[in-house]
Amino acid sequence: MSAEFNNRLEKLEIDLAHATHTIDELNGVVVEQGKQIDRLTRKLLNMTDQVEELIENVLPGHQIEKPPHY
Template sequence: MSDSIEQRLNDLEIQLAHTQRTCEQLNEVVTKMSMDAQTRERLMKRMVDQIKDLKSNLGESDAGGDEKPPHY
């Protein structure tokens, strides 16, 4: 092979190596973001469930608001 073809081939191999590394880094970022999103989704669901529980507990105590406290 001539020197120019070898140089071009060498340049292409270097570019390919950089492109592969960039793809690996992007995959790592996407994977981390996906895991973070799943964690936030679970936390949000838990918080929504807690709010629903609190609302239902408040609703029950409001219904019996005219009752005397237990110490009477």
């Protein structure tokens, strides 16, 4: 094999190693963001339930109804 071919092959291997490393880092970020989204979604649901309960306690005759488009 020629030196030029070996240099090109070595460059491709280096580029692939860097790309693989970047993909692994990005995957870690995506996984952490997914966990954070799950935590925030649970908190939002809990807070929504609390607000609805507070409204029911403050205004006992008031019923929370979804708009007709739901």
